[in-house]
Amino acid sequence: MKRTQTAALALAVGLAAATSPSARADTASDIAQIRKEMKSLRGDYEKKIEDLEARLKKAETRADDAEAKASTVASPVAVADVAPPAPAPVVSAPSSANAFNPAISAILNGSYNVSSKDPGTLRVPGFALGDEAGLRDRGFSLGESEVSISANVDQAFLANLIVSMGSDDSIGVEEAYIQTTDLPGGFTVKAGRFLSGIGYLNEKHAHAWDFSDAPLPYRAMLGNQYGDDGVQARWLAPTDFFLEFGAEWMRGDAFPAGNADDNGSGTVSGFVHSGGDIDESSSFLVGASYLRTKSDQRDTGETFSGKDDLFIASAVYKWAPNGNPIQTNLSVSGEYFLGNEQGTFEGVPVDYQRSGFYVQGVYQFMPRWRFGVRYAELQSDDAPLALAGTSLDNAGHTPQALSALLEYRTSEFARFRAEYTLDDADTQSNDEFVFSYTVAIGAHGAHSF
Amino acid sequence: MRKLIFSVASLAAGLFIAPAQADVNVFACEPEWGALVIELAGDKASLYVATTGMQDPHQIQARPSLIAKARAADLTVCTGAELEIGWLPMVLQQAANSKIKAGMPGSFEASRYVQLLEVPTRLDRAEGDIHASGNPHIQTDPRNILLVAKGLSDRLAEIDNANAITYASRFADFSTRWKAAIARWNAEAAPLRGVSIGVQHAGWIYMINWLGLKQIVVLEPKPGVPASSGHIADVLATLSKQPVKLIIRAAYQDDRSSVFISERAHVPAIALPFTVGGSDAAKDLFSLYDDTLKTLLAASK
Numbered sequence: 001m002k003r004t005q006t007a008a009l010a011l012a013v014g015l016a017a018a019t020s021p022s023a024r025a026d027t028a029s030d031i032a033q034i035r036k037e038m039k040s041l042r043g044d045y046e047k048k049i050e051d052l053e054a055r056l057k058k059a060e061t062r063a064d065d066a067e068a069k070a071s072t073v074a075s076p077v078a079v080a081d082v083a084p085p086a087p088a089p090v091v092s093a094p095s096s097a098n099a100f101n102p103a104i105s106a107i108l109n110g111s112y113n114v115s116s117k118d119p120g121t122l123r124v125p126g127f128a129l130g131d132e133a134g135l136r137d138r139g140f141s142l143g144e145s146e147v148s149i150s151a152n153v154d155q156a157f158l159a160n161l162i163v164s165m166g167s168d169d170s171i172g173v174e175e176a177y178i179q180t181t182d183l184p185g186g187f188t189v190k191a192g193r194f195l196s197g198i199g200y201l202n203e204k205h206a207h208a209w210d211f212s213d214a215p216l217p218y219r220a221m222l223g224n225q226y227g228d229d230g231v232q233a234r235w236l237a238p239t240d241f242f243l244e245f246g247a248e249w250m251r252g253d254a255f256p257a258g259n260a261d262d263n264g265s266g267t268v269s270g271f272v273h274s275g276g277d278i279d280e281s282s283s284f285l286v287g288a289s290y291l292r293t294k295s296d297q298r299d300t301g302e303t304f305s306g307k308d309d310l311f312i313a314s315a316v317y318k319w320a321p322n323g324n325p326i327q328t329n330l331s332v333s334g335e336y337f338l339g340n341e342q343g344t345f346e347g348v349p350v351d352y353q354r355s356g357f358y359v360q361g362v363y364q365f366m367p368r369w370r371f372g373v374r375y376a377e378l379q380s381d382d383a384p385l386a387l388a389g390t391s392l393d394n395a396g397h398t399p400q401a402l403s404a405l406l407e408y409r410t411s412e413f414a415r416f417r418a419e420y421t422l423d424d425a426d427t428q429s430n431d432e433f434v435f436s437y438t439v440a441i442g443a444h445g446a447h448s449f
Numbered sequence: 450m451r452k453l454i455f456s457v458a459s460l461a462a463g464l465f466i467a468p469a470q471a472d473v474n475v476f477a478c479e480p481e482w483g484a485l486v487i488e489l490a491g492d493k494a495s496l497y498v499a500t501t502g503m504q505d506p507h508q509i510q511a512r513p514s515l516i517a518k519a520r521a522a523d524l525t526v527c528t529g530a531e532l533e534i535g536w537l538p539m540v541l542q543q544a545a546n547s548k549i550k551a552g553m554p555g556s557f558e559a560s561r562y563v564q565l566l567e568v569p570t571r572l573d574r575a576e577g578d579i580h581a582s583g584n585p586h587i588q589t590d591p592r593n594i595l596l597v598a599k600g601l602s603d604r605l606a607e608i609d610n611a612n613a614i615t616y617a618s619r620f621a622d623f624s625t626r627w628k629a630a631i632a633r634w635n636a637e638a639a640p641l642r643g644v645s646i647g648v649q650h651a652g653w654i655y656m657i658n659w660l661g662l663k664q665i666v667v668l669e670p671k672p673g674v675p676a677s678s679g680h681i682a683d684v685l686a687t688l689s690k691q692p693v694k695l696i697i698r699a700a701y702q703d704d705r706s707s708v709f710i711s712e713r714a715h716v717p718a719i720a721l722p723f724t725v726g727g728s729d730a731a732k733d734l735f736s737l738y739d740d741t742l743k744t745l746l747a748a749s750k
Contacts, residue, residue, distance in 0.1 A: 182547045186520055236520050236545050242513030244543075275513030280501065283512045318510065322503040325510065327703050367675060367703070411674070412508075412535070413574060441574075444531070446539035449511050 102151030105442030107207045109143035111136065115423075117430040124216070124425045126380030126394030127354065128300045128345075130223025130255025135423075136213070136434070142167040143436065146174065146207065148445075156182045162205075174205075175227065186236040195227040197234070197246045198271050198289035199335055200314035202226055207438050208447055210331070210362045212417055216376035216401050216425060217337040217356035221310060223255035226291065228267060241276035242285070256308045256341075258298025267293045275316075275449070280323050285449055287314040295343065302390055306343010306350070312336070316449070327367055334359035345392060352381035352392070362405065372405035378425075399425040414439045471495035473609045476519050476549070478527035478537065479506050480725040481588040482559060482597075484734045486526060488623045489602050493612050497522070502726030503701045506532055507578065507673070511539035519544035522555070524608055526601060529558025530565060530585035554607055560585055562600040563593045566654050577671025588724060589656035591634065591738050595627050630735055637742050644749050645691065647684070647716075649698035649707045652723070656741075665691050668706045676706045688714045694749045699723035719748045 113119075119135035144167075150160040162175040177192030195203050201218060202225055214224040230250030237243040252266030253259070260266050269292070275285035289312040298304045313336045320329035336357045343350060356379065362372035378399040383392035403421040410416075415438050423430040473494045477483035483498035497518040500506050506528070509515075519525070519540050527533055541549060548555040565583025572581055587593045602620035606613035642661040649668045657664050666687050670680040688710070696707045696718040704718065711718035721741050722731035730740040 181542075181550060183545065184547070186545045188545045234545070236516070236543070238521060239517060240521075242517040273513075276517070277512065277514040283510075283514060285513050318512075322701075323501065324504045324508075324701055326505050326508055326701075411574070411578075444534045446511060446535055446537070448539055448543070449513060 100151070102149050103443035105148050105440060105445055107146040107148070107205075107438065107440050109145070109207060109212075109436060109438040110141065111143055111212065111434055111436035112140050113138055113435075114433040115430055116432075117426075117428060119430075119432075122423070122426045122428075122430060123391065124220050124378065124399050125397050125427060126383070126392060126399070127220040127378065128302055128304065128391045129220065130300060132224045133214075133219045133255075135432070143212075143438075144206070146205070150443075152181065153178065156180060186238060188234045188236075190232040190234075191230075193227065193229045194232065195225060196248055196250070196269055196291070197232060197273075198226065198269050198291050199312045200285070200287060200316055200333060201335070204448065207440075210360065210370075210372055210407075211374055211403060211405055212419060212434055212436050212438075213421075215335075215358035215360070215374060216378050216399060217335065217358060220356060220378055220399070221256065221337050221339055221354065226254060226256075228252065228254040228257070230267070242274055244273045246271045246273075252294055255298070255300070256295070256310070257293035258295040258300075258304070260294035260296055267291065281321055282317065282319040283449075284318070285314075285316045288312070289314070300391070302346050304341070304343060304345050306341060306345075308339065308341045310337060310339040312338075318449070325364070327364075329364045330361065331363075332359075332361045345387060346390060348384055348386045350384065350387070350392070352383070354378065354380040360403075362407075368409045370405070370407040370409075372403075372407070374401075374403040374405070376401045376403075395427055397427045401425055413441070472612055473605065474521050474523045476522035476525045478525065478533050479588070480727075481594070481734065481737070482526040482528070482601075484725040484737070485594065485598060485601060488734060489598060489616060489619050490605055491615075491619060493609065493615060494605070502722060502724045502728075502731065505699075505701050507535060509533070509536045511536045511543070515540045516543045519549065520546050522546060522549050524555045524557060524604070525549045526557045526559065528560050528585050528587065530560035530582045530587075531580040532560075532585035554604065557601060557604050559597040559601070560587055562596045563587050566658065567651070577669070578673030584651070584654050586652040586723075587655055589653055589741075590659040591627070591631050591734075592659060593655060594734060595624060595631075598623060598627070626735075630738070634738055634742055637746070641742075641745055641749060644695070645693040647688070647693045647696040647707075647710065649696065649702055652699060653697065660745075665693050668696070668710060681706070681710065684710060685713055688716075692716070695719060695745070697721050697745075700727035717748045719744055721745070 113136045115135070115138055119137060122135055123129070144164045146162055146164045148160065148162045150158065152158045157178045158181050159178045160175060161173070164172050164174040166172070173193055175192070175194050177190050177194045179190040180188055183189065197203050201209060201214070202222065206214070206225065218224055228250040230248055232246060232248040234244060234246040237245070248267070248269040250267040257267050269290060271287060271289035273285060273287040275283065277283045291310045291312070293308045295304050295306060295308065314333070316331070316333040318329065318331045321327070334357065336355070338353070338355045340353050341350065356377060358374060358376035360372060360374035362370055364370045380394045382394060383390065387393060401421055401423050403419060405417060405419045407415055407417045417434070417436050417438070419434045421432040423432050471492060471494050473490065475486050475490070475494045475496050477486055477496060477498045479500055480498050480502050483496055486494050486496050499515055499518070500509055527537060547553065550556060560582065565585070565587070567584040568582065569576065569579045572579070598620060602616050606616045638660050643663060645663045645665045647666040647668065648664055651667050651669070651672055653664070656662070666684045668676050668684060670676060676684070692714070693716055696711055696716060698704065698707050698718070698720055700720045700722055704720065707718035721744055722728040722737055725731055725733060725737050728740050731737040
């Protein structure tokens with residue numbers, strides 16, 4: 001009995017493997033039907049099994065015939081006017097606990113860094129820097145590895161969790177948010193921890209940036225990238241061109257804010273993005289953003305209490321011949337930062353302006369190869385005499401950095417970059433070389449513009 | 450509510466577009482589906498086609514313009530089968546339009562209506578740019594177009610029930626004309642049966658099946674991976690044993706590798722339109738196959 005069953009199953013498997021795609025369509029439903037019957041007959045109906053076996057044999061013969069026909073299709077006989085129809089929905093496999101697994105992907109990166117000055121001692125005169133704004137250590141290092149898990153929660157929400165693992169074995173929650181998918185009128189609401197929608201680079205994950213580090217204004221004024229716990233609402237206007245408005249209300253714990261969560265005022269921001277196509281080959285995106293953060297004894301080695309206002313203007317232009325970026329393409333972007341900090345710094349009343357900008361161009365000169373240049377600069381008001389020698393003392397220096405990039409991709413999932421930066425952020429000039437890889441595995445992510 | 454926002458906004462700013470005259474706003478991912486919407490819906494649909502015949506539909510950027518158009522769409526008509534996986538999910542997420550979310554009636558995937566070929570038995574990125582559900586380039590066989598047309602016509606009627614009769618009669622008319630055209634193409638293409646070809650990218654399996662062509666070599670060692678010099682040597686070695694009459698590529702593809710092989714193997718390398726707009730002559734679905742066959746027949750003489 002058991003032997004007969006095994007034989008019948010082996011036959012069915014062999015049959016499935018032997019049939020050509022078109023024959024498979026014909027016999028798939030037969031096999032499914034037979035399997036179903038076999039299941040219900042898993043008792044002692046020897047005779048019926050034999051009957052089924054005979055039917056299977058018949059089906060096999062038919063499949064062989066179909067295969068024979070399929071193999072002669074290339075010969076000059078009349079072909080059907082209609083392509084084979086889509087297969088009838090296959091009887092679905094029994095549901096299992098992991099059938100609803102979310103999309104999982106991981107980003108890995110590593111680098112080898114060389115710099116002429118000790119990166120640990122380099123500062124940006126005129127600016128108090130956040131925790132993450134330091135330069136990379138010399139030598140080999142594992143960059144931040146990221147694991148991203150996302151899925152629809154239900155008909156109304158999606159959820160996204162991004163956990164980052166630093167080279168020092170620290171684990172952090174980079175983003176963890178829920179986002180609506182079903183609101184009418186072009187509205188989207190996000191809640192949890194997320195990267196703010198201000199500026200252009202801010203919302204992109206660092207691994208998606210063209211250069212492997214943040215440009216000077218992001219380093220000095222946003223601690224590389226601004227993300228915090230809070231809520232965000234966006235509205236996409238029903239216009240023929242792209243026009244989006246957004247507002248955020250956040251806890252206020254991340255640089256340039258600090259400890260502002262206690263009184264609940266935290267951080268607020270607003271932004272507007274607009275863009276469209278100029279012609280078939282080129283398109284643009286522009287944005288204006290405002291971020292207001294509060295600090296209560298913010299600790300960057302020096303303490304600051306007060307408020308920080310920051311305005312960002314961003315523009316991106318992308319070009320590809322006929323809109324087909326495979327062979328060659330160009331991306332030019334730039335952002336201008338204008339900020340003001342007001343309050344007390346190390347006990348001294350302060351009210352000072354700072355500004356900065358970067359411009360960069362990245363050109364793909366042949367498939368898989370890109371070359372890029374970036375220039376960034378910062379300006380800050382002179383510090384009061386009482387703060388001479390602190391980080392706000394700009395020492396009469398204008399921080400600047402000029403970077404060059406050469407990138408090679410083996411596929412859209414793997415990039416290898418060599419970067420050089422003539423880093424004049426500090427008063428003493430530093431040469432920095434970075435060689436890095438960035439790869440993505442798992443679920444296929446889609447990138448934003 | 451949306452209508453209200455619309456009118457208030459248009460009064461306030463004058464920036465905003467007037468609501469479209471047509472009954473259904475369609476966002477077509479590829480030109481062939483745009484052309485099919487024109488056949489099946491005529492002036493009942495206002496159409497935006499996201500890509501052109503000179504663009505690789507795998508590699509499109511989630512441009513702001515696409516997001517704005519998807520925001521206004523009642524229906525997306527796309528190939529599916531992961532062809533648009535690199536950009537469409539981002540466009541949909543930013544477009545905040547629940548009507549066209551995956552699984553909604555406003556999300557139409559053509560590949561669900563035909564039997565996909567070349568379904569990979571091994572899902573591994575080391576195999577190149579493969580698609581889990583099979584080869585998505587279904588539009589190279591006109592018999593597939595008819596299957597998709599039936600599904601699309603039904604979907605249009607579901608979304609815009611008031612015009613259901615129009616869609617049904619337009620489909621009946623299209624179906625008659627299309628079947629006649631297929632019969633004509635089959636007759637014209639008779640000399641192509643059994644002709645050996647090389648392809649630059651493995652995007653032609655449906656056409657090869659339809660016309661009974663024989664694919665001898667693929668210039669890309671793996672889908673989406675450019676030919677290395679070692680692979681080119683292998684291809685030339687194969688071609689010396691099994692000569693081909695043609696090397697074909699899609700109009701949007703760079704011609705370097707096919708021209709290189711063409712010069713050394715002494716066979717013509719030709720660009721086929723691949724989709725509507727891929728050549729000057731391929732203006733709609735009918736002329737797409739007219740031009741494809743004309744080019745193939747001329748080059749294989």
